[in-house]
Amino acid sequence: MDPFCDSSILEGAFYTTDNTMALYDAAPVVPGHSLIIPRRHVPDIIMLTDEEMLDMLETVKKIGPVIFSLYGDGSGSYDLTAQIGKYSGMTIEHLHMHFIPRRKDDDYQGSSDVYGQIEKAKRLGKEEYMNEVKRLREEMERQYGSKENGQ
Numbered sequence: 001m002d003p004f005c006d007s008s009i010l011e012g013a014f015y016t017t018d019n020t021m022a023l024y025d026a027a028p029v030v031p032g033h034s035l036i037i038p039r040r041h042v043p044d045i046i047m048l049t050d051e052e053m054l055d056m057l058e059t060v061k062k063i064g065p066v067i068f069s070l071y072g073d074g075s076g077s078y079d080l081t082a083q084i085g086k087y088s089g090m091t092i093e094h095l096h097m098h099f100i101p102r103r104k105d106d107d108y109q110g111s112s113d114v115y116g117q118i119e120k121a122k123r124l125g126k127e128e129y130m131n132e133v134k135r136l137r138e139e140m141e142r143q144y145g146s147k148e149n150g151q
């Protein structure tokens with residue numbers, strides 16, 4: 001079983017719907033790096049139902065302002081990327097989109113090279129990780145109210 005099918009992954013979720021979960025990345029390439037993942041095991045976007053596909057994008061729309069208010073620089077910049085298929089560098093064969101907030105002053109200076117750092121990024125300690133998840137959950141609640149926060 002891949003980690004995204006294991007229910008313990010929801011510990012790192014800061015927003016969930018029936019179809020989708022948004023998690024903080026365990027090894028963020030920049031602060032705020034998050035993942036948008038279908039709850040059903042699907043390796044490829046083209047295998048999603050229309051409802052699941054729409055829900056993933058609605059999740060992007062929902063979490064974007066929350067990530068920006070905690071980690072953004074006011075520019076609204078981000079990379080939204082996915083690796084799909086065996087020659088793409090996909091490591092976990094369960095579809096996931098990376099939401100990578102970008103800042104004018106980040107280490108990648110306006111380049112999409114940030115994506116190449118995913119393999120090298122350092123894994124956060126449990127406490128540090130859960131602290132970020134907590135901040136994101138609180139910001140979700142502040143922006144949308146507790147009912148909208150799936151946790």
Ligand SMILES: [Zn+2]
Nearest residue numbers: 002005041094
């Ligand atoms: Zn899976």
